[in-house]
Structures are given as structure tokens and as C-alpha cells.
Amino acid sequence: MARWRPAVSSDPSRRGRPRPRARELRDVDVAEALAVCAGDPVASALAASRLEVARRVGLRAAGGQAWGFPAEGALEAVCWSGANLVPVVPVTLSAADRDAAVAGFAVLAMRSGRRSSSVVGERAGVLALWDLLSASWPVPREVRSEQPSLAIDREPDVEPDPLVRRSVLAEVPVVLPACVSMFTEEVGYSPVQGGGRAYADRVRALVSAGRSFVRIDETGPDGAPGQGAHVVFKAELGAVTDRVAQVQGVWVDPRYRGRGFAAPGMAAVVRQTRALPGGAAASPPVVSLYVNDYNARALATYRRVGFEQVGSYATVLF
Template sequence: MSGWRSAVRARGRPEELPRRGTPRGRLLTADDLDEARRVCALDPVTGVLAAARLDVAALVGLEAAGGQAWGFPATGPLAAVCWSGANLVPVVPPAVTGQDAVDAVDAFAALARLQGRRSSSIVGERTVALALWERLAAVWPPAREVRPDQPSLAIDGDPLVEPDPLVRRATLADVDVVLPACVRMFAEEVGYAPVATPGSAYALRVRSLVAEGRAFVHLEPGAGAAARSPVVFKAELGAVAGGVAQVQGVWVDPVLRGRGLAAPGMAAVVVAARRDVAPVVSLYVNAYNAPALATYRRVGFEQVGTFATVLF
């Protein structure tokens, strides 16, 4: 990679952040959002999920953004933040270590216990996310799945393979073919199909990404945008903040896998995202998904950290 390096560094195993009392955090208000975003910017790749929601909150308000922002410590300058919405996303920057890191996780766990489980997942830097879940496991419903090893990858230069010239931004005319592909991807990745009826939260989310120019597709050659042709390849920029665009929802039609379509498709997404959206493109992937890891590394992505996800 050229020039840019993440501040991410390994924290060790989650048990290295032991339980310790209930240090207090605080519910953030609109007046705290700029400072919270600065905390996320200390490690922009790891913080992009929370930072993207904080950006929305700064534009439309916390209530309209669909979640809460928590901060640590309870008084004084913020050292760590956590977004609590559809996902619970703790952000404890790498410079926050030792007892301060323990106290931050304990504070967020205390707030999460008070609120109760409203999120469909806990996701973030591996040690922090797993330590937070270790504190909540006794009081929240059981997790459906824990994914403890998800390499976080990033690229800040030109891809190492030629981009697929047929990958383009999806348009609203493509929604009727993009949405079913998104549902199939989600079901493969998460284990169940989301409710995607017209007007559902999932359908509106897909439509919003398309409308914002953050969805990319390769449709079957020769088919018009309105035709119900197969989606060969698709991906979305699911979170954008702090100079980072995080790719989500990468999918190749199963009948076309093994033909080398994913790497050129991802290369096209990287080129477009770096040109028009953000200079750094990131994603995270399950460590056991060897084919995906090989594809991303072939494109030029490098590992800059490790995430973990707890699914409910």
C-alpha cells in the first residue's frame, strides 16, 4: 500500500480485558457528535461503521438516525465511543490501552445492560467486541453465532488486477434485479433471508444505497437495466466516513463462481470508490473464507486489523 497505514494494532485475546466494576459512561447528545467523530477518526478503518452513523446523526439528529451514541469516560474529553443502533459498534482507539480500555468496555457493557438487547449484532475490533460480548452474555439472549476472526482489509492505491469494464453504478431502474441479489447474498452470509417486501427496512436500505450511487453491479451482458437478468456481480459501499469507504455485500451469482469474476469486479469498485468517494477502501471477511481472502489479496487489499461479529 502507498503511504497510508492504519493505526490498528493487535490487542491480544479478549480475556486480557478483564471485568472490573462498572465504570460510568454517558449518553451523548448532539453537542458531543463532533468530538465522537474525532475519536473514530483516530483509527478510521476500524471506526468507519460508527463514524458513518454519527455522520448521519449530525445531519438529521440522533433520534432520526435510529440509535444512541455512548461515550467514555462519563466526564471530560471522550476517549472511546459506542454506537447503539441496528448494530452495537464499540470504538476504543488503539491508544486507549490497559485499565482505560478495560474501563471503556465495562462502561459500554453497563449501558448495554440497562438498555437491553436492541441490536442484531455486536461488531468491531476483535478484542473489544468479544470482551463486550463476554460481559453481556449472561444477561442478553444467547448469540446465534460468534465470528471471532474476521481480517480487516484495506487498499489505498490502484488495484493489482484490471477492473471489470462491465461493473457500473446501479441506477434506480436496476432496483428490481439488485434487491433479489442482495437478499440472496444476505441469506448466504447471515443464514436467513431478510424481510424485503416493498417498504420494508431492508428494501429501503438497498434503494437508498442505489440512489446514493453506492451500489455497483455487473448485469448479464446484453440485457437492459430494466430486464430481469441475473446479477453477475454486486457490491455496496455500506459505510462511508472519515476518508474510508467500507465495501459490504460482495456477491457473485453461485452458478458463475470459479470463473475469476470477483477480483475484476472488486477492482472496478475500488477504482470508482477511490475516485469518487474516499481514498481508502476497506472491508472485513471471515478468516475461514479462504477464496474471498485470496480474491481480495489478489486485488491488492492488505490486512490492517481484525474484527469480530456476534450475531443474534
């Protein structure tokens, strides 16, 4: 695959205009940052999920930094900088203000150097930020520039698979290999190469929090017994806010693909997530996800379940 490069790449401090300003936020700013995210809960779910953790335990303990624009006055845009770099630049801002916010975040990102494994979030903000960072950051492994963002806020249109349920800690030895297989297939390398303790801890944390859904069978694709427990379908709630639960890591064992497990499995995830919200929501959350535009089969499956496109994401992978 040809490596994507922007048509124009430059450091914002060299463009012959006043250097834009953004600032690192403090714990006292988190509530205001979350208010910015609330303008588009689905588009901002990744950043908001980390900010909600920060609201409970503080930014330092949340494992990243939060940046805000402008440097003084009421916040208009925010950016989470942690394992992922996630800009939240509302489309309601003027074009000039959007450009200034992105440029301000780019300055802070270039100062700190690349520490994130991806730049991800609402498409326009991600691609504009990457346009500025690409001059100084390493060439990415891949840029996924069009990822439809889908959501559902009602009962699914497909009857849920009754065998899909939340996994339990005792099943982590069975769930983890499925998660590794999904990640390797999706991203192109194993998350446990060289040890992978952090990834295993992440899977365990999702299971412990009730955010891992599985169908586990002990028969093979042909129904033969004695195959040992193995995951046929799985999905996780990778980002949860008080209004949105974002599904990630959807996977069907390759031996079972094309046999109708995906749509009922996703329907089960939707129903169970809305019945038992994973965040602090008082009402059922919107269930969302994003998917590569070239994955026609997945898009068709999600639409069959009842998901509708509400926006677009983009991801720059390192």
C-alpha cells in the same frame, strides 16, 4: 457449529470494584466522538458512518444512540447503539482504561436491553464487550471471532471489469433478489421473511446514493441469450465516512463462481469508489472491508486485488 461462550462472564457491577461510568452523548458531543473515531478510521468506520449522519441531522434522526467514556471530561472511547452495537475503544488507551470503557458501555447496553442485530467492530473491543453482555443477553446465533480487516488506498493490482458500474433505481427489481440471496447465504436467514420492507428500503437507499455496484448480464453462464437481466456480481458501500468507504455484500451468482468475476469486479469497485468518493472526502477514500478468516477464497481474491490486512474485526450475530 458449537456455540461460543466466554470463559468468564459477569455483570461489571458485581466484580467488587467501583462501577464504571459511561454516558449517553448529545448532539453537541458528536464532533468529539468523531475525533475519537479518527484515530483509526478503518477500525471505526461503522460507528463513524452513523456519527457523520448524526452530525448532519442529529442523533435522534440518525436512528440510534451514541455513548461516550468517561462520563465526564474529554472522550476517550465511544460506542454506537443502533441496528448494530459498535464499540470504538482505541488500542492506544491503557489496558485499565480499555476495560473501564468496555464495562461502562456494557452497563448502558444491559440497561437498554438487546436491540441490535449484532455486536460488530474492532475485534478486541467487540469480544471484551460480549464477554460482559453474554451473561444477560440471549445466546447468539454465531460469533465470528476473527475477521481480517483489509484496506487499499491506491489503484488495484487487477484490471477492473469494465461492465461493473453503479446501479440505478430502475434496476432495483433486479438488484434486490441478488442482495437477498447474498444475505441469506451469508447470515443464514432471509432478510425479507415476514415482509422485509426495511431491507428493501435499505437496498433502494444504497442504489439511490450511488453506493451499489453491479454487473448485470442478460445471457446465461453458457452465453445463451434470452435469460433476462440478472446480477452476476455485486457489492455495496455499506459504511462511508469522510476518509473510508467500507465495502459490504460482495457476491457472485453461484452459477458464475470460479470463472474470474470476483477480482476484476472488486477492482472496478475500488477504482470507481476512489474516483468518485461517496462521502464528504476531498481526496480519494481508503477502501476497506472485513471477511471471515475461514473464507480462504475471498481472502485470496481481495489480496490479489491489492487489499492488505490492517487489523481484525469480530461479529456477534443474533
